Amino acid sequence: MVILIQCKDSIGLVAAIAQVIYESNSNIIAMREYVDIAASRFFARIEIQEATNTEALKARLKQVLPSDADIHINPSPDKKIVVFVTKEYHCLSDILVRNYFKTLGASVECVVSNHAVLEDICKRFDVPFHCISHEEKSKVDFENELHEIINNYQPDYLVLAKFMRILSADFVERYPFKIINIHHSFLPAFIGANPYKKAFDRGVKLIGATAHFVTNDLDEGPIITQQTIPVNHSFTANDMVRSGKEIEKAVLAKALQYVFEDRVFTYENKTVVFE
DSSP: OEEEEEEEOOTTHHHHHHHHHHHTTOOEEEEEEEEETTTTEEEEEEEESOOSOHHHHHHHHHHHSOTTOEEEESOOSSEEEEEEESSOOHHHHHHHHHHHTTOSSEEEEEEEESSSTTHHHHHHTTOOEEEOOOTTSOHHHHHHHHHHHHHHHOOSEEEESSOOSOOOHHHHHTSTTOEEEEESSSTTTTOSSOHHHHHHHHTOSEEEEEEEEOOSSTTOSOEEEEEEEEOOTTOOHHHHHHHHHHHHHHHHHHHHHHHHTTOEEEETTEEEEOO
């Protein structure tokens, strides 16, 4: 069982939490905590043995924690996701393989795309595929069709695995901190489209990828994880793209692991990640 706590910091929180768990006749298996001193914010992820009465445990924690405490006990371990793609297959194929062998940490309920290019690979893995064209319709109508599909599956998270469409603020606001994107640069460098071309033109010696939550600000949501690899003068823009695809897969997979294992806290525009 997992307990997630975020609240204003104060003296004695760890001791108070441990006492409550002890009084619930349970045992702490693992505990990670962090205090953002500048923000006076406390974060904790606690693994305990099964508690007989989780509602009573939560009520008791509420009594000893600051009034703004956000407490989640045993979030669903079986996360459900809807994956959004366009034409690039590398991130989707990695997710589908992990899903097939049950190592993803979540179940892929369906794949949604604005092109039919990746329908065949989804059929091979027996995953429902929905093609919603964005052409010859307004953005509102396009996103309303996306909402209909999402509502049918009721996912915990939406994963943008190279979905090359900018979602509206209204869309994003309906799924706060539930949309995860993989961006093909080491943010905040090269925000927006064509980052590898921009990196090549700039003559960089590192390229990277960033997995982040989506907010109304393009490519500026809370960062979950990042990684870089070295490049040099001999790399063409296409070489950077090929190398970048490998790091994109790795970064997205790691971010999804952290999120699905309830290791990520968001606060303002940052994250606390208990690796």
